[in-house]
Amino acid sequence: MQKAIKINREEWNRLLIKLSDAGEHLYAPVRHNGVFDYELIDKESIGEIIYNEAKPASPLKIFFLPVRLNVTMGGKAPGRIVIIGAPACDIEGLKLLDAIYIDEKYTDETYLSRRQNSIIIGAPCHKTAENCHCTIYGVNPWPGDGCDISMSSSGEDIILTTMSEKGTGFVNEIKSLVDAQDPGAGDMDRITRLQEASAAEVTDKNDGLPGREETGKLIEAAERSFWKEHSSKCVSCGACAAICPTCTCFLLIDRPGFEKIKQQDTCQYPAFERVAGGEDPLKELSVRFHNRYMCKFVWKPERFGVLACTGCGRCIDACIAGISKNEVIREMT
Amino acid sequence: MKKKTKEDKGKGLYKVLKAKVDEIIDESPLIKTFVMTPEEPFKFNTGEFIELTLDGLGEAPFTPSSSPFITEKLEVTIMKTGYITNKFHDLKPGTVMGIRGPFGRGYPVDRFIGKEILIVGGGCGLAPIRSLLFTLIEMKDQIEKVVLLYGSKTPTDCIYKPMFAKLNSIDKFEIYRSADKPDGTEWDESIGLVTILLDQPRVNMENSIAVVCGPPIMMKFATLRLLELGFSDNDIFLSMEKNMSCGLGKCGHCMMGEFFVCKDGPVFTYAEIKHSPEIWK
Numbered sequence: 092m093q094k095a096i097k098i099n100r101e102e103w104n105r106l107l108i109k110l111s112d113a114g115e116h117l118y119a120p121v122r123h124n125g126v127f128d129y130e131l132i133d134k135e136s137i138g139e140i141i142y143n144e145a146k147p148a149s150p151l152k153i154f155f156l157p158v159r160l161n162v163t164m165g166g167k168a169p170g171r172i173v174i175i176g177a178p179a180c181d182i183e184g185l186k187l188l189d190a191i192y193i194d195e196k197y198t199d200e201t202y203l204s205r206r207q208n209s210i211i212i213g214a215p216c217h218k219t220a221e222n223c224h225c226t227i228y229g230v231n232p233w234p235g236d237g238c239d240i241s242m243s244s245s246g247e248d249i250i251l252t253t254m255s256e257k258g259t260g261f262v263n264e265i266k267s268l269v270d271a272q273d274p275g276a277g278d279m280d281r282i283t284r285l286q287e288a289s290a291a292e293v294t295d296k297n298d299g300l301p302g303r304e305e306t307g308k309l310i311e312a313a314e315r316s317f318w319k320e321h322s323s324k325c326v327s328c329g330a331c332a333a334i335c336p337t338c339t340c341f342l343l344i345d346r347p348g349f350e351k352i353k354q355q356d357t358c359q360y361p362a363f364e365r366v367a368g369g370e371d372p373l374k375e376l377s378v379r380f381h382n383r384y385m386c387k388f389v390w391k392p393e394r395f396g397v398l399a400c401t402g403c404g405r406c407i408d409a410c411i412a413g414i415s416k417n418e419v420i421r422e423m424t
Numbered sequence: 425m426k427k428k429t430k431e432d433k434g435k436g437l438y439k440v441l442k443a444k445v446d447e448i449i450d451e452s453p454l455i456k457t458f459v460m461t462p463e464e465p466f467k468f469n470t471g472e473f474i475e476l477t478l479d480g481l482g483e484a485p486f487t488p489s490s491s492p493f494i495t496e497k498l499e500v501t502i503m504k505t506g507y508i509t510n511k512f513h514d515l516k517p518g519t520v521m522g523i524r525g526p527f528g529r530g531y532p533v534d535r536f537i538g539k540e541i542l543i544v545g546g547g548c549g550l551a552p553i554r555s556l557l558f559t560l561i562e563m564k565d566q567i568e569k570v571v572l573l574y575g576s577k578t579p580t581d582c583i584y585k586p587m588f589a590k591l592n593s594i595d596k597f598e599i600y601r602s603a604d605k606p607d608g609t610e611w612d613e614s615i616g617l618v619t620i621l622l623d624q625p626r627v628n629m630e631n632s633i634a635v636v637c638g639p640p641i642m643m644k645f646a647t648l649r650l651l652e653l654g655f656s657d658n659d660i661f662l663s664m665e666k667n668m669s670c671g672l673g674k675c676g677h678c679m680m681g682e683f684f685v686c687k688d689g690p691v692f693t694y695a696e697i698k699h700s701p702e703i704w705k
């Protein structure tokens with residue numbers, strides 16, 4: 092059952108200092124030189140945490156799928172981490188990651204241990220960013236299942252709502268360290284209004300952008316010439332995949348002693364699918380470009396029954412060629 | 425032998441089982457068979473594949489060419505075709521390699537019971553087929569007939585030569601070979617692409633299934649010919665060659681539409697994958 096507590100912001104900051112001093116690894120978004128991203132928080136930076144803005148620059152997957160990891164030398168989570176301020180789009184993306192990495196037959200223990208050793212404190216977006224389009228794919232800009240606690244700032248207060256057993260456990264842990272109260276109906280109404288205003292803003296600014304299923308159909312129907320034209324500026328840098336909360340492909344690199352290094356990879360790089368004999372289904376740039384859209388909107392949803400694009404818009408922010416996935420999709424309609 | 429449970433399987437997904445190379449057999453100028461002794465008995469089903477690691481240098485997927493009924497030894501037949509396979513070819517007996525697996529879905533041999541089995545192989549694609557043949561020999565009382573059609577580029581490129589004489593002497597087994605072109609060595613079988621061996625009726629179409637394994641271009645034309653002959657999409661079993669890297673359905677390198685070839689395959693019916701993109705590449 093969900094339970095909400097209200098903590099005064101100064102009291103909350105003192106709590107975070109206590110937790111940090113006790114050795115808890117707290118990650119939260121702060122802004123440096125205009126970039127808003129997660130950082131390991133300490134006494135000095137606790138006051139700089141930004142609450143309830145749109146997504147941080149890095150997707151949530153960075154905590155569970157390190158860019159490079161030796162998977163034969165343990166590779167499990169070094170300890171518990173608390174992630175403060177995860178946006179709903181990224182939390183939704185974890186469903187696909189879980190489906191791939193925690194399956195009945197082959198569970199990746201390095202991933203599972205990181206999931207088990209994390210407390211995800213999700214944050215509803217009270218503000219939206221330029222390319223946010225979560226609502227178009229049915230994702231609300233506030234966390235639902237998939238996080239442990241939902242956190243909203245309301246005036247001078249922080250309101251924590253438990254969303255999982257793990258979250259309830261964490262709130263029980265901190266309650267002895269902090270002066271917490273029950274939030275009033277007014278607090279909850281205010282949060283709801285802010286969340287819903289964000290949702291309306293995201294929906295309005297993406298007016299006419301087709302939903303996920305329709306997008307899948309459009310992608311399947313688009314001609315080869317369409318992909319050739321729209322991929323012509325792509326430089327195969329892979330930024331769209333690196334920054335995507337649901338892209339998880341990797342390369343295995345061998346080291347002496349039969350060690351294996353797992354390193355982030357992407358189908359956007361040339362030779363991703365090439366076999367020794369020389370055949371390469373993704374040899375052409377336009378085919379690789381098309382592959383990414385098919386994977387996100389057709390194959391992964393078909394295979395796993397979950398979203399593979401949660402509408403965070405980071406791929407649009409990150410593209411050095413200025414390709415907007417949403418503009419490409421609008422061109423199909 | 426320690427039996428692997430589902431629980432064990434999830435642990436140490438990337439750890440290898442060490443295996444010592446006992447013997448290296450030259451099959452053709454480009455193909456060698458590596459006979460290995462794993463440090464503990466290794467069990468697999470025919471058509472499943474392993475990831476074979478050369479310590480510190482790389483790893484590649486291969487379907488064992490040996491009998492799944494023998495667990496103390498494992499044979500893998502490797503064509504010299506890229507960086508790591510070149511390194512494999514330079515090995516000497518005594519080298520310790522690493523095995524991960526077995527992975528994937530092999531041949532559904534239960535579906536072959538009571539059937540005539542037409543097998544079309546090309547080049548090094550005979551490696552998984554050899555393992556299947558060993559299985560079918562064990563099952564010969566349960567099947568009607570096995571017809572193997574095998575093509576190589578030249579007579580010199582024909583692998584497993586000693587095996588063919590033995591197979592031909594087994595009741596219910598018929599073997600036909602072709603070479604794309606002659607090379608001056610002794611050859612009293614067909615000349616031409618392996619699909620020419622499909623020009624004559626070999627099996628009773630009412631009660632047959634077909635298995636195809638070989639280079640992608642050969643698999644494409646053999647499959648098209650089998651369809652022309654009247655095989656249904658569901659009765660053609662293809663062993664797909666993709667960049668199977670992790671073997672676990674996670675790294676994404678072998679994705680073919682919604683399928684992870686390493687986990688859902690490598691053996692598929694044509695019906696399962698005919699709508700997937702670029703299946704012959």
